[in-house]
Amino acid sequence: MGAGDLSAALWQERRQLELLLFRLETQRLHVLAGNLKWLGFTASEMESVLDRMRFEALARSVESAAVAAEWGLPAQAPLVGLVAGAPPGAWPEVLQDHLEGLRELLRQLGDAARANEDTLRRVDRQPAAGASGETDTAGDLDHLTTAGNIERAMAVTRRTTQPLLENYLDGTLD
Template sequence: MSASDLSAALWQERRQLELLLFRLETQRLHVDAGNLEWLNFMASEVETVLDRLRFEALARSVESAAVAAEWGLPAQTTLVELISAAPAGPWPEILGEHLDALRGLLARLGEAARVNEQALRALPLRGRPGPAGTAGLLDQLTTAGNLERSLAVVRRTSQPLLAQYLGMERD
């Protein structure tokens, strides 16, 4: 029963990673189109998905620890180790499919974050023409602040604990 709960948790995490990828791709499209007035909203959208991902990662950790205990393994067992120790039946294949899909999503997310960071850093904010006076300065400062927030959020999209769980990186 707990292996099916783990599989469900992995599905939920995959869904949130897909949504994160979608949000990053949407952000890049807006940045490429020069829609800088949406920087703050795009950063909020990415942050919302990151918040949900934290919850999904916790749920996955709980379910994974339960399966590990059921299969006689330590609680901090990676998904690769769970697959190796899985009893005969469908679980090695099902968990292996999750492993492949999650690794693929993490690779795509890493590339999307890299491209977004480059696009955000390439924005020519300083020499940008704007309204004269205090309102123009305020607009420039707001855009610069939104840009910094967007960069910070993009940098937070890496999922090191998930990568470790998938056997992609070690401490």
Template sequence: MGAEELSASLWRERRGLELLLFRLETQLLYLNADQFQWLAFTSADLESAVENLRFETLARNVEASAVAAQWGAPPQATLPHLAATAPTDVWGALLQEHHSELSVLVGQVNSAREANIGALRAALEGSARDAEAAGMSPEPADELAVHARHVASERALAVVQECGQPLVKEFLGLD
């Protein structure tokens, strides 16, 4: 284990954040187009991206701890701290570049996450109003469709709320 492995792990984490951002933006496109029938799929895609990113974060933590030990930094050192204690300017600059790019991605993920939360809350409010109207409708299928949309929106909201990436923010020193 060493700086090369840490850098490779940071690249994988960046790729995971990019995928998470893509999944969040995809779900938001479907929400904005009132295509609620795809929420189950977009939610499953988000869950998968979050799970993969958790694995990459764990792997990165192992690599970062090993590098911290080699460089005389505390075991839980943040990425800026590791960059500052790097034995060469090259490693310091590379870790700073990772920090910069990861910080931008985390900001984009947070923005997309908040937009999704807003759209999903609006969808839930809309489905609650539709449920009232469907309850007065003689068509039982209307009520069932509205209920299915409501349940899918609730699940999607729960999944989106899990996309915050607190461990990544902590490692970047953003908390």
């Protein structure tokens, strides 16, 4: 274990954030195109990424604690603390690059999640297609299924925030 392993873990976490961002943007594009039938799939894909991110966060925590101990820092030192406490050489710059990259990905992720929620809310308020007051069991079932998929997509979208990662980056929760 060492700084190289921490850097690799941070790269993996960045990759998962990029994948989550891609999934969010894909979901929004499907909704905007009226492809609501794919909401169940897009929500499942985002859940899979979120599950992998939990593993990546654990791996990063282990590597970070090992590097902190090696550098004489507290085990729970945030990334900004590791940058400041890194020995002279390449590691301060490498870790600073990770810090900036992760912050930017979190900003983009927040923007994408807000855009998705807004888009999903607008779709959720639209009346069911062909709502004429007549009894249409199949149409009602389709509408309920779509409404359920929209609710699931909104719930998953809300889970995309990464407060623990934000805390690790800066040592604070806003």
